[in-house]
Amino acid sequence: MNVRKAIIEPTGRKPARFLHVSFNQDDSCFSAATESGFLIYNTDPLACKLVKQFHEDVRAGKSEVGVGIGYTRMLYRTNYTALVGGGKRPRYPLNKLIIWDDLQQRECVILKFMSPIRHVFLSRMHIIVVLENSIEVFQFQPTPKRICPSLDISQNGPVDFVVSQTKMRRESQNNGNSNPETILNNNNNGNAGTQVGNINGILAFPSARSVGQVHIADLTRLKYNDQNPDGTQLLPTSIIKAHKTQIRMLKLNHQGTMVATCSIQGTLIRIFSTHNGSLIKELRRGLDRADIYEMSFSPKGSKLAVVSDKQTLHIFQITSGKDNHGSHGGSNEERPQNKHHALKNIVPSGWKPKYLDSVWSMCSIHLKNPMLRNSDMDTHFQKDRCRIGWCRDNNSENGNDLEDEDSIVLVWRQTGVWEKYVILEKEQDSQKVYSAQETLRNESTNNRGTQWELTRESWREL
Incomplete structure (x- = not known):
């Protein structure tokens, strides 16, 4: 089954290296879908952990089965991977979800839907399937059971789902069983009820009825529905009025306590409490309109990385060390700070426009193709899209988690390039000429004495 239209590839242009790229729940690994299977890499240091190549079955009646995978999603570092067909010759239909068990080399869970699958989120207890206009929530077991009615969302709206990592660690310690291979068996034997109470699964999605509103649902607050004969439960949601226009992107932090949203304008990013x-x-982000296609919180939620179609990477400081560590984190002046307009404290409040109160990114960099010397004219790279993953030294002995959150990894889908960027203290260069807008923003940070910049540390073609 060929689901793509006939395309004449331009001479000299390489086909897309990956059809889809996604990081796992803690950004320690990422998976990539290809025209012949999927791959799994360790984020940092970069290392290929798995190469799965499917082969066409030429037996009678199966000659039309392809090998392409269009979507992948890992379950932490376990042997389970969610797959959806794609590419020129998809292995599975676009409305069919497969949970692949790489340990047993077989399909352990199969789900079919009436519309194409857009996104999939996995936890040790739930399978979240995002369709064009709805979200389906299932229990993770050999025969998945729908645990609540379908959740309506806006057409092709963004969706995100996280599980609190702190509660996951407590669960492993209390149960004494952290073997990922026993997930399906435990859920099927009735142990799921005990584990659901210990897992804080937060789901965020845009409202289907009101433009600019975001719904927050906690899967631990399922309520029994007497009127539903199927035994599914109601899932209450809280509503956040985020923007006046349509929601373009939203992202939850790893703890599920904050949600970052942006509209189709792409100028402002708002962060709300999920409680x-x-x-x-x-x-x-800027003054002119842009399409923000990727956002990612750091592991502790102290920073937010944002990338738009202008191929500019922004890093925002969300919380200071004092907010996260109290007296142990040091003073706020020692922490990275976002930039403000130089006229913010000069213009009287009665005459001051809202723009002067804007908070800009602490550092940013214009992304370029590392494989080309002059990539400014590379129109293909301008259309490429990347995924963001944070990495830090888990063996750090300084006891300061915020200082460890200074490295990010970008994985590009079209070119198949892996890049690592680090946040460094900027050297003061009095001879460098800034634009008028940059000068106004930098003057407010000069008083603090420290500025920050993003530097590419390494890159590699996958």
């Missing part, structure tokens, strides 16, 4: 819906911070 009470209050606004925590409002950040400005």
Whole structure:
């Protein structure tokens, strides 16, 4: 089954290296879908952990089965991977979800739907399937059971799902069984009820009825529905009025306590609390309109990385060391700070426009193709899209987690390039000429004495 239209490839242009790229729940690994299977890499240091190549079955009646995988999603570092067909010759239909068990080399879970699958999220207890207009929530077991009615979302709206890592660690210690290969058996034997109470699964999705609103659902708050004969439960949600226009992208932090949202305008990024819906911070990416296609919180939620179609990577400081570590984190002046307008404290409040109160990124960099010397004219790279994953030294002995959150990894889908960037203290260069807009923003940070910049540390073609 060929699901692609006939395309004449331009001479000299390489086909897309990957059809889809996604990081696992803790950004320690990422999976990539290809025209012949999928691959799994360790994020940092970069290392290929698995290469799965499917082969066409030429037996009678199966000659039309392809080998392409269009979507992958890992379950932490376990042997389970969610697969959806794709490419020129997909191995599976686009509306069929496969949970692949690489240990047994077989399909352990199969789910079929009435519309194509857009996204899949996995946890040790749940399977979240995102369709064009709805979200389906299942229990992770050999025969998945729907645990709540379908959740309506806006057409092709963004969805995110996280599981609190702290509660996952407590669960492993209390149960004394952290073997990922026993997930399906434990769920099928009735142990799922005990584990669900210990897992804080947060689901965020845009409203299907009100433009600019975001729904937050906690899977631990399922309520029994007497009117439903199938035995599914109701899932109450809280509503956040995030923007006036359509939601373009949203992202939850790893702890599930904050959600970052942006609209189709792409100028402002707002961060809300998932507990009470209050606004925590409002950040400005820029003045002109842009399509923000990727956002990612750091592991501790202290920073937020943002990439738009202008191929500019921004890093925002969300919380200071004092907010996260109290007196042990040091003073705020020693922490990276976002940039502000130089006229913020000069113009009287009665005359000051809202733009002067904007909070800009602490550092940014214009991304370029590392394989070309002059990549400014590379139009193909401008259309490429990347995925962001954070990495830090787990063996650090300084006891300061915020200082460890200074490295990020970008994986490009079209070119298949892996890049690592680090946040470094910027050297003061009095001879460098800044634009007027950069000068106004930098003057407010000069008083603190420290500026920050993003530097590419290494890159590699996968």
